[in-house]
Amino acid sequence: MTRAAAVGDGPPLDPVLLRILEAAGLPATGRFVPKAGWVSTAWVGDAVVVRLNTDERFRDAYRHEARVVDLLAGSEVPHARHLAHGDGPDGPWAVSERLPGRSLYDAWPTAGLRTRRSTIESLGSALRALHRVAAPADLMPPWLTGALSGGPWPAFHPPVVGATLRQVEAARRQPDHDPRLLADVDAWVRERLALFAADPPVLVHGDLHGSNLIVDRGRVTGLIDFAEAVAQPADVELDTILRWCARAREFPPTPDARGLDETTLAEVPGWLHGAYPELFEREHLRERLNFYDMYGELSLAAHHPLPDGRAAARVRVARLLSGHNHLDGLAW
Known part of the structure; x- marks a missing residue:
């Protein structure tokens, strides 16, 4: 999925990785190992991890992640420090510290x-x-907010308790839905909302x-x-x-x-x-x-x-x- 390679004794760095490091104000030094993912490409370096979002449906993912990591500051939650994120010619990118292990x-x-x-x-x-x-x-996450408001649905988790009945209604709009099944589900959901x-x-x-x-x-x-x-x-x-x-x-x-x-x-x-x-x-x-x-x-x-x-x-x-x-x- 990527042409990333190492510097030093190895081949030159992937031009995409070079552009992200430059945008983040980081030196293009050290060794980077490419890793694929479900919706991103990553390069794991000695000190940092660089990610590029390759799925347009999740364009705001790194911005949301940066907001969440800010909430973790001063907590005892083990996590990687967020160093930078932005949008470039290759797509949304983010850089975080590399964790041991x-x-x-x-x-x-x-x-x-x-x-x-x-x-x-x-x-x-x-x-x-x-x-x-x-x-x-x-x-x-912005993509989930948009999906719950009627936009494209890029993923099926995490659960949002208050939006469950909306999923019943959305299922009813599918031409191949089962009306009797969804009527039973509607009643099942309403009976259990009080649990939360x-x-x-x-x-x-x-x-x-x-x-x-x-x-x-x-x-x-x-x-x-x-x-x-x-x-x-x-x-x-x-x-x-x-x-x-x-x-x-x-x-x-x-x-x-x-x-x-x-x-x-x-x-x-x-x-x-x-x-x-x-x-x-x-x-x-x-x-x-x-x-x-x-x-x-x-x-x-x-x-x-x-x-x-x-x-x-x-x-x-x-x-x-x-x-x-x-x-x-x-x-x-």
Whole structure:
């Protein structure tokens, strides 16, 4: 996806990377390793990480991320300092400091049991600190704000409790929708909205899985990629984490890669529970998690561009109405 290369003894730097470094006021020195992603291209240097947004639907992602990282200043949340961002001839770009370690996705397969456990316990501490950070109640990525207002829908997470009924209505506008199913879903959602009435919104990452955690020697050195951070109930965080544990193969770092083996993540919910028990202590937690899952499936049923994708989402919606989903059999 990129022509990036190293300086010094290696080939010259990618011209795109050179333009970003110049715009950021940074020297074009050191070694940079290219990395692909879902919606961006990255160059990992000795001291900084440079990213280029390659998906027009997320043009404001780095601006939102910079705002969120500013909120983290002075907190105990492990994260990378945001150094610069802007728009250039090649697209939106951002530069942040490089954290020690590598992604949990890369580190997990060869890590021993003790290292895996201490890593997840460190994640629990990081999440507790994150959920204590003061954030505006209306904090939301610009692309998600636009989608909820009727614009293009570029992604299907994170859950937004107050917008769930809007997803029911959006699903009804699809020509292949199931009227009876959506009538049942509408009633199901209305019956459960009261579960969230007293929840204070807190800062949640919104997309935590193996590729968005940097780890080193059994500890989390940084949560990364805050492009989807929102102000929502704290246990929204569990929606992605437990889905990742149950269906890890669906969370590869790039579209052409493969996610982790779910069996290696079986202990993660229990370790996280031990490190951050209050995240799991909400009354009616299973119903709340089912609600978050329903939001995601409704979004797919309403906005997935392919008929087969919408049909598969409707099957999962029907299964949720009967009380079953990916959480079945997961020790959480």
